Amino acid sequence: MIPHVILLVSITGLVFTYPFDGYFRFTLSVVVLATLLLYFQRLPTIRIATAVGVMILFFRTIIKYPFADEPLLSVLLHNLPSFGYYLAYGLLFRGLKVRDYTGNIPALVLLLSICDITSNCVELIIRSELVGRSLEEVLTRVVAVGVGRALLAVIGYYSLKRYRDFVLAEDHAARYAELIFIIAKLKAELFYLKKSSADIELVMEKGYTLYQTLNAAHPGELSQTDSPAARALAIARDIHEVKKDYYRVTRGIEEILNVAVSEEGLPLGEFFQIVEQNTRRYINGLDKPLTITFHYNGDLITDKYYAIVSILNNLITNAVEAAEAAGIITVTAQSSGGKLVLVVADNGPGISPEELDLIFAPGYSTKFSEVTGQMSTGLGLSHVKNLTESLGGEITVSSRPGKTVFTVTFLLENLLVNRPSLS
CATH class of the missing domain: 3.30.565.10 (Histidine kinase-like ATPase, C-terminal domain)
Incomplete structure (x- = not known):
């Protein structure tokens, strides 16, 4: 999963705009990065941010170099400060424990804004692009973009969370529906088993009554295994065993249903x-x-x-x-x-x-x-x-x-x- 996150954030880093004359740029990648770091709590923050910085540096260099009238090292150095941005962002994100504030939207927006604004300032300082510029103008744009990207990241996080809850609710509803059907079938089978048990009980009683009648009519023949009385008694015993098996099955199903079935309407x-x-x-x-x-x-x-x-x-x-x-x-x-x-x-x-x-x-x-x-x-x-x-x-x-x-x-x-x- 980590390689996919790094690749996705790095690709969105190619969508950018230049706010000043120079190499400094604003991108969408930080919005995606912050959203994914918030949603997937187990992602290693600094490791991901560092890897994203390396990938973005690589992408920007190989895209820029064929069209630049300068050596590869020069192109690499022009883009190297962007790596500083992502490293600083990862360190701040972890240091400020941003993930601990996902339940507090104002605090979450504030902390993400601080991470973004501070990291942009780090990159600007590395690039020396603050020299000769109006500090008020630079900070106004950096703060506005930082707050805007923080808001987008929070919206993205809560959208993903809402979608996950929706999917889980749908899955729960599907499982609940399947459970209803399974229990309905078990109840129907239980009803039929109970009905059959009653029939078996009646047949067993008739078999035993037949044995008593034959035994009374021909006393002493019970010792002969092939006599009518002995056969009737054997049949009654066999039916009794079947009845006990039915009883065990019905009791087992009843115990399952007593646990699984809600009697609420x-x-x-x-x-x-x-x-x-x-x-x-x-x-x-x-x-x-x-x-x-x-x-x-x-x-x-x-x-x-x-x-x-x-x-x-x-x-x-x-x-x-x-x-x-x-x-x-x-x-x-x-x-x-x-x-x-x-x-x-x-x-x-x-x-x-x-x-x-x-x-x-x-x-x-x-x-x-x-x-x-x-x-x-x-x-x-x-x-x-x-x-x-x-x-x-x-x-x-x-x-x-x-x-x-x-x-x-x-x-x-x-x-x-x-x-x-x-x-």
Whole structure:
């Protein structure tokens, strides 16, 4: 990084003006130098200033020499005082501890002005250009330029700082949006695991009841490993082990969510924008010309946004996968009349009437991987339906060739912050 800073400052040193008759000049390089020294706190001040002085001396000499009717040594000596300026500037910048005053603008401008004015005076003295000149005129110009360049350096520093804060804020927002999506997926999976655990518990109870019935009907057969009673007991035990595995997984996910999830509510507009941002990133990574629009209206603050994000994510993903060339997808959220209505519509090929009755069934799918040829798990819409119903909502779908519309409706009273949720 240091070589880049030295080169940048040195190049801007070629932009200059002559305030007096002679070799003394004012350049923009000191503005860039001061800005970078303030912004990058770890840059070695004296080392950078010295190197810049050497580079500017080199550039000015090689540019001037081909057009000067004088020997190389003479050209070098004419430009050597500029090195004195940068050395003095670096020493003053460090000696006055200018970086300690970045939070105090007036003091910062004053100290930078002192560094600039004093260094210019050092260069003028080395050049002996004060002889025969009006001291008042020289100092007036030197002070005016010193203060002006100090102001520009401070503006440059705060502009860079503001830009950095803006970039960090954008990065934080992107990470926050990704976290929302990850947790939404985990919550959806947790819901499904809990539902499956309840089903496993029921199957285990039925298996054990079957064992008891068989054992009572044929006492003494339990010692025979291939007897119906022994088989029923083995099945019940196996199911019990599966149930314990499910329990460990659900507890692990719950512990993660208890750390990561904030139960504070989010406004509808905020988490809807998160869905939009993540969807656009997802679509940009596809080689598929799609047009997608998002609209939301109404005021709602809810702590059930993870479930809603998961529902929208699944429906939008399905719409994207179903869309053909020049596909158009519309996503809307309307909060009014005591209800929240989510609508995801696409202009894909549609769903046949026979499939409409099956699409929410767990495991039903018509999609498959073009890479592996394996069918999709068919759990997406099942998740959507279960999550919707867990919040007391309902989901409907209408479809014909060229238009498929999924509509999810919730009562706002079921979404309000701090209201217990079934999920």
